[in-house]
Amino acid sequence: MVTGCAPFFLLGLVGVALGSWLFGSHYMARMTGLAILTIFLAYFALLNWTAQTNIKNHRAGEEPKSSQESGDPHADAGEEIPFTEEDRREWAHYLRTEGQILWVAVTLLIIVLITLFIRK
Numbered sequence: 001m002v003t004g005c006a007p008f009f010l011l012g013l014v015g016v017a018l019g020s021w022l023f024g025s026h027y028m029a030r031m032t033g034l035a036i037l038t039i040f041l042a043y044f045a046l047l048n049w050t051a052q053t054n055i056k057n058h059r060a061g062e063e064p065k066s067s068q069e070s071g072d073p074h075a076d077a078g079e080e081i082p083f084t085e086e087d088r089r090e091w092a093h094y095l096r097t098e099g100q101i102l103w104v105a106v107t108l109l110i111i112v113l114i115t116l117f118i119r120k
Contacts, residue, residue, distance in 0.1 A: 007040075008037060008040075011033075011036050011037055011040050012033045012034075012036070012037055013033075014033075014036065015029075015032045015033030015034070015035065015036035015037065016029045016030065016032065016033040017029070018032055018036075019031060019032025019033060027116075027120055030116065031113065031116060031117070034109055034112060034113050034116070035113060037109060038106060038109040038110060038113065041102055041105050041106045041109065042106050044102055045099065045102035045103050045106055048095055048098055048099040048102055049099060051095050052092070052095050052096065052099060055088070055091070055092050055095065058088075
């Protein structure tokens with residue numbers, strides 16, 4: 001996931017600058033900035049959802065692709081680090097919590113965008 005708040009502030013600034021430059025109004029600058037942040041967070045929420053789905057598939061008995069089947073040139077089949085069942089549960093809990101936070105943020109941003117759009 002994204003570390004720190006800097007990317008969010010930078011995306012907000014880029015969105016506001018882009019909206020101001022393209023549309024010439026403060027209102028559209030705010031809308032563009034919020035829209036870019038929403039798309040950014042939705043992208044990471046979907047990545048999180050994919051990771052959660054992969055964990056559920058692994059629990060259901062489907063074996064994940066080996067590193068050579070996935071085409072990862074950096075994976076070394078001889079040097080696998082054991083991933084215990086406790087590590088898997090902790091990782092699944094982390095992903096679930098992170099996913100909830102991301103989807104709440106996306107939902108709130110969409111509500112803000114709709115509210116701003118209706119009020120204008």
